[in-house]
Amino acid sequence: MTADLYSPIPARVSAVRAESDDRTLRTFDLTLTDDAQPFDYLPGQFCLLSIPGKGEAAFGLASSPTEPGLLRFTVNRVGVVTTALHYLKEGETVGVRGPLGNHYPVDRFKGQDVVLVSGGFAFTTLRSLAAYILANRGDYGELTIIYGARRPGLMLYRPELAEWEKRGDVHVHLAIDQPAAGWGGLVGLVPDVTRKLAPGPDDAWAVVCGPPVMIKYTLPVLADLGFKPDRIYTSLERRMKCGVGKCGRCNVGPKYVCTDGPVFSCAEMKALPEAAL
Ligand SMILES: Cc1cc2nc3c(=O)[nH]c(=O)nc-3n(C[C@H](O)[C@H](O)[C@H](O)COP(=O)(O)OP(=O)(O)OC[C@H]3O[C@@H](n4cnc5c(N)ncnc54)[C@H](O)[C@@H]3O)c2cc1C
Numbered sequence: 001m002t003a004d005l006y007s008p009i010p011a012r013v014s015a016v017r018a019e020s021d022d023r024t025l026r027t028f029d030l031t032l033t034d035d036a037q038p039f040d041y042l043p044g045q046f047c048l049l050s051i052p053g054k055g056e057a058a059f060g061l062a063s064s065p066t067e068p069g070l071l072r073f074t075v076n077r078v079g080v081v082t083t084a085l086h087y088l089k090e091g092e093t094v095g096v097r098g099p100l101g102n103h104y105p106v107d108r109f110k111g112q113d114v115v116l117v118s119g120g121f122a123f124t125t126l127r128s129l130a131a132y133i134l135a136n137r138g139d140y141g142e143l144t145i146i147y148g149a150r151r152p153g154l155m156l157y158r159p160e161l162a163e164w165e166k167r168g169d170v171h172v173h174l175a176i177d178q179p180a181a182g183w184g185g186l187v188g189l190v191p192d193v194t195r196k197l198a199p200g201p202d203d204a205w206a207v208v209c210g211p212p213v214m215i216k217y218t219l220p221v222l223a224d225l226g227f228k229p230d231r232i233y234t235s236l237e238r239r240m241k242c243g244v245g246k247c248g249r250c251n252v253g254p255k256y257v258c259t260d261g262p263v264f265s266c267a268e269m270k271a272l273p274e275a276a277l
């Protein structure tokens, strides 16, 4: 963790690439320029990225702590800060505050199967979790990834997913909403694909990240398949300001998403009606 979570530390853009064919998604690999700053994090945590004169916004870490020296973020261009980030070029500098928030319970998952279910660009922190599990492969049971996008051009990290598909130690199921020319994967909405694939709940944990509508319809599917609420995790998004539990901007009932979350189990969310997805 950085010594002072209020002060952004500078990071250099070491690589930048368009992640989607419509140019709304860009991925940035950052390198911290101040070696003195320790930056220890776990999958599920996020950072506030800032651009002087534009502002600051929250982004989940897509890199894994098992990839030393790399901080990766994928940014969906929706407004002021995200548009400014999209203009960043290699070699330029961005401010980073973090790592912030809690993380997926990677220690509790040890020795057991993990099922990752994702839709759209929310796959970022699940990419982090998958990379973490693959780097510590012997510590975990079966790893299943179910990932859907509206169409192939909106699917994140395609080259890496293709590499993972070739590995014998991870089950990768990629889906798009509608049939498309050249697509050899699954077709269907994430909840339907999940029901069809029916990953076993025995000794398994599920982590679900995606747009609220996807999560809303996937959670009952996982419940039908036998996953208990305390074995399903998701990540909540709320507008944030301070990121450190001081301003009250991101509350969901008595909880602050920036410090108590963003990762919550479904059991925890049931006690937070305001979290309704
Ligand atoms: C924990 C966390 C992790 C996140 N991870 C990512 C990520 O990995 N990649 C990514 O692209 N985005 C992520 N987001 C969302 C991102 O923070 C917002 O899209 C960003 O704040 C928008 O900033 P802006 O200045 O570009 O938009 P603004 O100019 O502030 O707003 C543009 C439009 O987006 C809406 N908007 C802005 N922020 C949010 C928000 N948080 N929720 C819903 N609507 C919003 C506004 O109402 C407005 O309509 C995450 C958010 C949180 C809280």
Ligand code: FES
Pocket (backbone or CB within 6 Å): 239, 240, 241, 242, 243, 244, 245, 246, 247, 248, 249, 250, 251, 256, 257, 258, 259
């Ligand atoms: S963003 Fe300030 S309390 Fe969470």
